[in-house]
Amino acid sequence: MRTVRAARSGGPAYGIPRPARLTAVALLLALAALLTGCGGASPAPAAADAAGPLRIGAIPDQDPEVLQRLYGTLADSLAEDLGIEVEYVPVTDYAAAVSLFRTGDLDLVWFGGLTGVQARLQTPGAVPVAQRDIDEDFHSVFVVNRDTGLTPSDDLAPLAGLRFTYGSETSTSGRLMPAFFLAEQGVDPEGFPGGPGFSGSHDATLSLVASGSYQAGVLNEQVYEARAAAGELDPAVVRYARTPAYADYHWLLGPDAVERLGADLPERLTDYFTGLSADDPEDAEVLELFGAGAFLPTEAANYDQIEQIGRDLGLVN
CATH class of the missing domain: 3.40.190.10 (Periplasmic binding protein-like II)
Structure with missing residues (x-):
């Protein structure tokens, strides 16, 4: 097995090394050593793997x-x-x-x-x-802060008047499909008081709803279930609704x-x-x-x- 290397954010950490540039003096010394038999030229470094990782x-x-x-x-x-x-x-x-x-x-x-x-x-x-x-057969779950007084329901209309956060702006389970299902129930997916927030990740959505910074939010069901199974859900977070399935x-x-x-x-x-x-x-x-x-x-x-x-x-x- 080859060594696995982690790269820094933004791009690969390792490139193909550039060939060393021999100076004119180094070339003359190497040639002299070869001609006089006093030494041999050092073997060329192995070529880098052109395929890369x-x-x-x-x-x-x-x-x-x-x-x-x-x-x-x-x-x-x-x-x-x-x-x-x-x-x-x-x-x-x-x-x-x-x-x-x-x-x-x-x-x-x-x-x-x-x-x-x-x-x-x-x-x-x-x-x-x-x-x-x-x-x-993937799903998202809408969550609310318990202070809203909302209990689990299939009706998304009560979310319309709450401060609401999605996850990332281009998240399928944290924005795209929840917005689609909200619109299907007559809720403007951009019409929340002050406009919707974007937490950036599913874990951040849970934290923001738990703190009350937002009264409601949506995240992917897998993350919600994993945090619940690990005992990492704040009791202030209430699972409100589950979306239909999507890929x-x-x-x-x-x-x-x-x-x-x-x-x-x-x-x-x-x-x-x-x-x-x-x-x-x-x-x-x-x-x-x-x-x-x-x-x-x-x-x-x-x-x-x-x-x-x-x-x-x-x-x-």
């Missing part, structure tokens, strides 16, 4: 420490299985993940439904390779990686993800960190609804 990233939808543990573990597993160097590159926000994928600074990215659509449309040749079993997160592979690492890379990655088994302890750790029972193959058509809603809301050009 597989650089993986993800939208920063949770706390950075959670993401570092998750993708560090995945990078180790991928490197061992594929026999290539794998490098996790953390990013600062959703837009940065899309931008770095487009420029080829990220090769394989864990996107939400909307950011995946945006990245694929901006990067000709990009291909979805896998999604979790839960991403076929969401998936792995997207860029064309540069295929050119560098082989035409069979998409198939190898799909085989890796779909081959993860809960019966294998190392595989089970990866699946648990992703909150999945398994990974499944996926295709661009699975996100047609996301693309259309994104266009309707002006989030996809």
Whole structure:
């Protein structure tokens, strides 16, 4: 297994080293040593691996420490299985993940439904390779502060008069689909008092609602359930409503990686993800960190609804 190196946010930490520039004096000395038999020229340094590492990233939808543990573990597993160097590159926000994928600074990215659509449309040749079993039937949950007095309901109308926060502006589960379902029930998704907030992540949404900075918010159900199971939910947060199902997160592979690492890379990655088994302890750790029972193959058509809603809301050009 090759060493896995974490890069700094914003791009890969390691590039191909530039060849050393020999001075005229060094050249003359080397030539003299060769001619006189007093020494031999030093062997040339090994050429850098032209293919480079597989650089993986993800939208920063949770706390950075959670993401570092998750993708560090995945990078180790991928490197061992594929026999290539794998490098996790953390990013600062959703837009940065899309931008770095487009420029080829990220090769394989864990996107939400909307950011995946945006990245694929901006990067000709990009291909979805896998999604979790839960991403076929994903949900968001609306939460309220208990001081609102609201109790669980399917009626979203009472949220209209509350100070409300989404997650990231381009989050599928923290903004796009909740806005769609609010509008379906006659609630203006931008009409909350003072305008909606944007917390930046699902964990931040929970914190803001718990503190009362916002009276209500929305986040992805998986994060909510994970925090509840870990006993990390503030009792001030009340789960109010659950959205209908939609397709969401998936792995997207860029064309540069295929050119560098082989035409069979998409198939190898799909085989890796779909081959993860809960019966294998190392595989089970990866699946648990992703909150999945398994990974499944996926295709661009699975996100047609996301693309259309994104266009309707002006989030996809």
